[in-house]
Amino acid sequence: MTNILIADNHPIIRLGMSVVFNSTEEFNLINTVSSTEALFEAVDKKNPDIVILELDIPEINGIAALRRLKRNHPKVKVLIYSAQSENVYALSCIKAGAFGYLPKTARIDQILTALTQINQGKIYLSAAISANIKNNASETDHQALFRKLSSREIEVLKLLSSGKKNKEVAEGLEINEKTVSTYKARLMKKLNVTNIVDLLQQAQALELY
Secondary structure (H helix, E strand, O other), X not given: XXXXXXXXXOHHHHHHHHHHHHOOOOEEEEEEEOOHHHHHHHHHHHOOOEEEEOOOOOOOOHHHHHHHHHHHOOOOEEEEEEOOOHHHHHHHHHHOOOOEEEEOOOOHHHHHHHHHHHHOOOOEOOHHHHHXXXXXXXXXXXXXXXXXXXXXXXXXXXXXXXXXXXXXXXXXXXOOHHHHHHHHHHXXXXXXXXXXXXXXXXXXXXXXX
């Protein structure tokens, strides 16, 4: 049986997932947590096979939490399950070490299919995202711009677009302020803007809010 740990700050999600896993024989829900601090503690103690992680979980940015999990627990597989834009975040999360990405609009059978594939060591992406990868010609201009960005640049842009100051971004990503400034300069160059206002407008166009 595959042991699952859920990290999501929404009680209804944790409750709903509990009901789903209690009705399956393949997966065993061993714990649910609502913050990254509780997540790291639970992974240390419970040693799950798969973590289902919400990108917007409190305390530490979701992708930063993913990186820490991969660094400290390389055998633990992570499925990102989030309300954030799949077109923007799916590939970024895979690059950061996730084994899959599911939007919160996914059906129960899709969740179970994703977990089954991930448990087998396979990467799971929805049919829509997979189709976009195979047919880049169908990308919008904004999606094409997104492909120029690294996963870390996406993280910085998301935090800036949420109103975070350089110091807060640095703390959330566990980097220094000078590095944040460097990322801002790179983002402006890649997204063809010259000021922070236009940069944040690009973030809105990329649905980073």
